[in-house]
Amino acid sequence: xxxxxxxGGPITPLLISELFTLGNDDAGAGAVSVFIGRVRxxxxxxxxVTAIEYSAYSDMAGNEVDExxxxxxxxxxxxxxxxxxxxxxxxxxxxTSLFIMVTAGxxxxxxxxxxxxxxxxxxxxxxxxxxxx
Amino acid sequence: xxxTVKVLYFGAALEMTGRAEEEIGAGDTASLRxxxxxxxxxxxxxxxxxxxxxxxxxxxxxxxxNDIIAILPPFEGG
Numbered sequence: 001x002x003x004x005x006x007x008g009g010p011i012t013p014l015l016i017s018e019l020f021t022l023g024n025d026d027a028g029a030g031a032v033s034v035f036i037g038r039v040r041x042x043x044x045x046x047x048x049v050t051a052i053e054y055s056a057y058s059d060m061a062g063n064e065v066d067e068x069x070x071x072x073x074x075x076x077x078x079x080x081x082x083x084x085x086x087x088x089x090x091x092x093x094x095x096t097s098l099f100i101m102v103t104a105g106x107x108x109x110x111x112x113x114x115x116x117x118x119x120x121x122x123x124x125x126x127x128x129x130x131x132x133x
Numbered sequence: 134x135x136x137t138v139k140v141l142y143f144g145a146a147l148e149m150t151g152r153a154e155e156e157i158g159a160g161d162t163a164s165l166r167x168x169x170x171x172x173x174x175x176x177x178x179x180x181x182x183x184x185x186x187x188x189x190x191x192x193x194x195x196x197x198x199n200d201i202i203a204i205l206p207p208f209e210g211g
Binding site for chain 2: 098126129
């Protein structure tokens with residue numbers, strides 16, 4: 001990936017399987033928590049969403065991801081690795097647009113930090129969406 | 134004093150202005166905000182924050198020549 005936080009188009013099963021291997025070199029990480037966000041085929045004003053086109057302020061996204069990771073690691077001392085990848089461009093309904101993975105020594109910090117990372121991504125990552133019907 | 138800064142529009146702001154970027158002369162972020170709302174009255178309906186040189190603006194500040202100002206509607210990632 002040119003930019004390790006943003007990927008053009010959907011986050012494919014192949015990419016997800018590659019992302020899963022990050023942290024495999026850390027035998028102290030006994031817990032891995034993952035969140036996968038997918039495009040939902042919502043109905044809006046009688047029209048079914050078939051895809052979402054995401055845009056991002058990529059120059060700022062890298063700094064924000066670094067800050068999120070730093071904040072999460074400071075809040076959860078057992079966390080060892082935080083991976084965040086978001087799509088840009090068109091992602092069809094059912095496809096993955098967000099991947100978050102947190103590794104930690106134990107399950108408590110892994111699961112809580114994963115949720116916390118998700119909320120921070122929603123709050124801080126400069127990404128916008130446009131529904132396609 | 135006025136500086137020429139580059140203004141980037143994202144999300145709904147891009148749709149409302151019909152442009153991704155432009156150069157505007159402004160002395161500080163408050164006057165730049167007023168200028169943008171004068172140019173694009175539709176944006177008065179939009180809540181947006183600003184980033185100066187890729188950092189979210191926390192309080193109004195002076196602008197320097199060639200600063201990059203991003204107009205950021207509420208984020209919608211996830």
